[in-house]
Amino acid sequence: MATFLAVIVALGVAVSFVYNQPTILYVALVFSIIMNIGSFWFSDKIALSLAGAKPIDPEHNSDHRDLERIVENLSITAGLPAPRIYIINDPAPNAFATGRNKDHAAIAVTSGLLTIMERSELEGVLAHELAHVGNKDILLSSAVVVLVGLVSIVADIFLRSMWFRGGRDSDSKGSNPLMIIGIIFIILSPIIAILIQLAISRRREYLADATGALITRYPEGLASALEKIGGYDKEPLKRASNAMAHLYISNPFGAKAVKGMAGLFMTHPPIEKRIALLRDGRTAE
Numbered sequence: 001m002a003t004f005l006a007v008i009v010a011l012g013v014a015v016s017f018v019y020n021q022p023t024i025l026y027v028a029l030v031f032s033i034i035m036n037i038g039s040f041w042f043s044d045k046i047a048l049s050l051a052g053a054k055p056i057d058p059e060h061n062s063d064h065r066d067l068e069r070i071v072e073n074l075s076i077t078a079g080l081p082a083p084r085i086y087i088i089n090d091p092a093p094n095a096f097a098t099g100r101n102k103d104h105a106a107i108a109v110t111s112g113l114l115t116i117m118e119r120s121e122l123e124g125v126l127a128h129e130l131a132h133v134g135n136k137d138i139l140l141s142s143a144v145v146v147l148v149g150l151v152s153i154v155a156d157i158f159l160r161s162m163w164f165r166g167g168r169d170s171d172s173k174g175s176n177p178l179m180i181i182g183i184i185f186i187i188l189s190p191i192i193a194i195l196i197q198l199a200i201s202r203r204r205e206y207l208a209d210a211t212g213a214l215i216t217r218y219p220e221g222l223a224s225a226l227e228k229i230g231g232y233d234k235e236p237l238k239r240a241s242n243a244m245a246h247l248y249i250s251n252p253f254g255a256k257a258v259k260g261m262a263g264l265f266m267t268h269p270p271i272e273k274r275i276a277l278l279r280d281g282r283t284a285e
Helices: 002-019 023-051 062-078 111-116 119-134 138-165 177-216 219-231 260-265 271-280
Strands: 053-055 084-088 095-099 105-110
Touching (some): 002 138, 023 095, 023 138, 062 119, 105 111, 119 138, 119 219
Parallel strands (some): 084 105
Antiparallel strands (some): 095 105
8 A cells, every 4th residue: 555655646746747737746645645544445435336246135046045154164264353244246157355355354255156056055255255365465455455546546537637738838837858758657547556456466366265265174176166267268257357366366357368368467376276286286287
């Protein structure tokens, strides 16, 4: 979060220099502080809303009662308070955890995940998400949803305004090297934000896999679940977004989205390596 604060301030410096308006820097600083605070308190609500997640109703749905029991049992095993449970009405199998701490955590699963998973596989997925809660990943991962979006939106606004200006003052400022550097930073800042997002996500997924396997004492359950999720080749999540991609247990855009050059910007480590590590402790060939 401190890094994102620094990126926003640097973005404000670049924009204020390009427009020769020091006030922009102060506005960017205040705005970034407000967004950091907002992302701490409301990131879970924002993430759940973006995903279209709805709270379960175990009184009227037996599947939800079973899901609630599994989460409660795994939470006891992990020594964690039982999180709130949400359902995303989508056939693509996936899940994520969010919240600011273990006492204010939530787990969301898709209806497709409940449909295709055996009980041991579902336990593996839920244990993985509880591992994110126990490993204190959820606050940072949820806050990144807000902050990545913020950096991208701010950069986009100023880039569009620069195009709208149509190159005014180009004769007097166009040759200024500092102005050129500022414009380059405005263009690159969304990429910097995404790289921070990737660095956070990939290494925490491996740890959550390992911790989840310890909670269930059955690594094969999660490995089999990841196989099914990775093998799902139909439509991706309907409400998938780049800002939220790192939250999910697997890439919400589907297996096709990580092939070729797109694989360089995956929010998750290769699913084959995750499965291999769970099964025999070595990376995939």
